[in-house]
Each structure stands twice: as structure tokens, then as C-alpha cells.
Amino acid sequence: xxxxxxxxxxxxxxxxxxxxxxxxxxxxxxxxxxxxxxxxLDRLCHEYMVRVQGTVPAxxxxxxxxxxxxxxxxxxxxxxxxxxxxxxxxxxxxxxxxVNLDITVITPEGYYGDTSRMFMxxxxxxxxxxxxxxxxECMWLGIAQVAPGKHLGDIGHAIQKHAxxxxxxxxxxxxxxxxxxxxxxxxxxxxxxxxxxxxxxKAGMIFTIEPMVNAxxxxxxxxxxxxxxxxxxxxxxxxxxHTVLVTENGYEVLTLSAGSPPPHRPR
Ligand code: MF3
Ligand code: CO
Ligand code: CO
Numbered sequence: 001x002x003x004x005x006x007x008x009x010x011x012x013x014x015x016x017x018x019x020x021x022x023x024x025x026x027x028x029x030x031x032x033x034x035x036x037x038x039x040x041l042d043r044l045c046h047e048y049m050v051r052v053q054g055t056v057p058a059x060x061x062x063x064x065x066x067x068x069x070x071x072x073x074x075x076x077x078x079x080x081x082x083x084x085x086x087x088x089x090x091x092x093x094x095x096x097x098x099v100n101l102d103i104t105v106i107t108p109e110g111y112y113g114d115t116s117r118m119f120m121x122x123x124x125x126x127x128x129x130x131x132x133x134x135x136x137e138c139m140w141l142g143i144a145q146v147a148p149g150k151h152l153g154d155i156g157h158a159i160q161k162h163a164x165x166x167x168x169x170x171x172x173x174x175x176x177x178x179x180x181x182x183x184x185x186x187x188x189x190x191x192x193x194x195x196x197x198x199x200x201x202k203a204g205m206i207f208t209i210e211p212m213v214n215a216x217x218x219x220x221x222x223x224x225x226x227x228x229x230x231x232x233x234x235x236x237x238x239x240x241x242h243t244v245l246v247t248e249n250g251y252e253v254l255t256l257s258a259g260s261p262p263p264h265r266p267r
Pocket of ligand 2: 177210
């Protein structure tokens with residue numbers, strides 16, 4: 001499928017879907033504490049989506065070609081899990097854990113909103129705090145590149161440069177993606193690249209920026225459940241994700257809500 005330019009109606013609907021996805025993260029925030037299981041976080045988010053919002057969790061039974069159906073409503077990626085961690089009643093968060101909660105909702109009108117945040121529980125290590133902060137800055141540096149006439153490579157380069165300057169590495173096997181009435185569509189948003197390379201951005205495109213940054217090497221290892229992706233060297237990994245609209249002047253971040261951490265606006 002080709003890259004779609006969203007209509008004004010699509011954009012209005014995507015603003016709603018994306019705000020709702022972010023509001024699931026607002027809702028779950030006070031529950032992300034030492035002693036809670038990732039399975040419980042999944043149940044709470046699932047119920048909030050279905051009962052309070054009237055949305056549906058996009059991950060549940062999601063099955064790209066060559067994958068098993070994803071068994072839960074959200075992704076919970078703890079410590080050395082890069083992405084697609086499967087919630088589990090036996091995985092109880094302990095002091096020092098860092099978890100990414102990745103939420104994708106589908107509205108009754110059929111639009112997808114996709115966003116994730118990092119949460120640190122108890123007493124995080126200095127490394128964990130720094131990796132989480134640098135990754136957050138990477139996401140915002142990528143977002144700051146978004147404008148008509150800029151290129152996908154500008155986004156990737158800004159992200160890669162910041163991560164690597166800090167001594168960290170960018171995961172290459174997973175990337176951001178176009179989104180709308182489907183979960184994952186063209187274009188792919190690589191979190192590394194060369195300035196001016198790859199596709200030119202046009203107003204009306206909507207895509208995610210979701211850098212995965214490892215404290216150690218970039219290599220990955222997929223677990224036997226066929227979903228959970230870990231760092232091969234067992235180093236910590238962090239990720240943040242927003243869904244972004246290309247506007248006539250620059251960008252609009254769609255996955256913002258009352259509880260979103262303040263934007264990092266690079267100077
Ligand atoms: N939300 C993830 C993304 O950012 C995709 C998760 S797919 C799942 O693209 F099946 F693992 F949930
Ligand atoms: Co995404
Ligand atoms: Co996501």
C-alpha cells in the first residue's frame with residue numbers, strides 16, 4: 001500500500017483516536033508501582049478501553065504474516081525487553097525496574113492511535129534514568145524534524161546522532177510506521193539514517209516515531225514466544241512513542257493528553 005495523505009475527516013478522527021490512546025496511559029500511571037504484575041496492568045488497561053472509552057485494543061489477536069496472534073491488549077516491555085513484551089501475572093514489578101507500556105486503541109470509527117511511555121518503579125539506577133531521558137530526547141529530536149519538504153532520513157539521523165553521542169545504540173529491526181485506518185502502513189520510519197535521504201514528507205501524512213535505544217549493543221534476540229524482543233547482550237533498553245501529523249508548517253503531535261510528560265523542545 002502506498003503512503004496515504006489523510007483527509008480533514010481522517011485527521012479529525014485520528015486526533016480522537018490518538019488522544020484516547022494517550023489517556024489510557026494517563027489512567028494506568030498510578031497503578032505502575034512496585035508489586036503490580038504486568039498482567040494486572042494489561043487487565044486494567046483493557047477494561048478501561050472497552051468499558052470506559054468504547055475503544056478496542058489493537059494488539060489483541062493481532063497477527064502479522066509469520067507471527068502467532070498477539071495474546072494480550074497491551075505491550076509491557078521490562079528492562080532488557082526492547083518491545084512486544086507480553087503481560088504476565090507472574091511478572092511482578094520490583095524496585096529498579098523500567099517498563100514501557102505501549103497502547104494502541106481502535107475507535108468505533110475504525111481509527112488507530114498508538115503511543116508508549118517509560119515508567120520507572122521504586123528506585124531506578126542512574127543508568128536507567130539516563131537511558132530513559134536520552135531516549136525521550138531522541139523521540140522529540142525526531143519529531144522536531146517533521147515538516148513538509150523534510151525527509152525521513154532527517155528524522156532518523158537526528159535520533160541516531162543523539163543516541164550514539166550518548167554512547168547508546170539504536171535498534172534497527174523495528175521502526176515507526178504510517179498509521180490511520182490500519183495499524184501499520186507505509187512509510188516505515190527508521191530511527192537511523194542520513195540527512196536528506198529517503199522519502200520527502202508531505203502535509204497530511206500521519207506516522208509514529210518510536211525509537212528503541214539500548215544501553216549496550218544494538219543486537220536483538222527474539223524469545224520462543226515469537227513476540228518478546230530482548231537485547232542480545234541483556235543490556236537495558238528504552239522506548240517512547242508518539243503519533244505525529246505533518247502539518248503545513250511543521251508537525252502536530254496527536255498522542256498528547258493531560259498526563260503526557262512535557263515535550264522536550266530542542267534548542
Ligand atoms: N504498538 C506497537 C507499535 O508501536 C505494535 C505492537 S504489535 C503487538 O507498533 F501485537 F505486539 F501488540
Ligand atoms: Co507504533
Ligand atoms: Co506502539
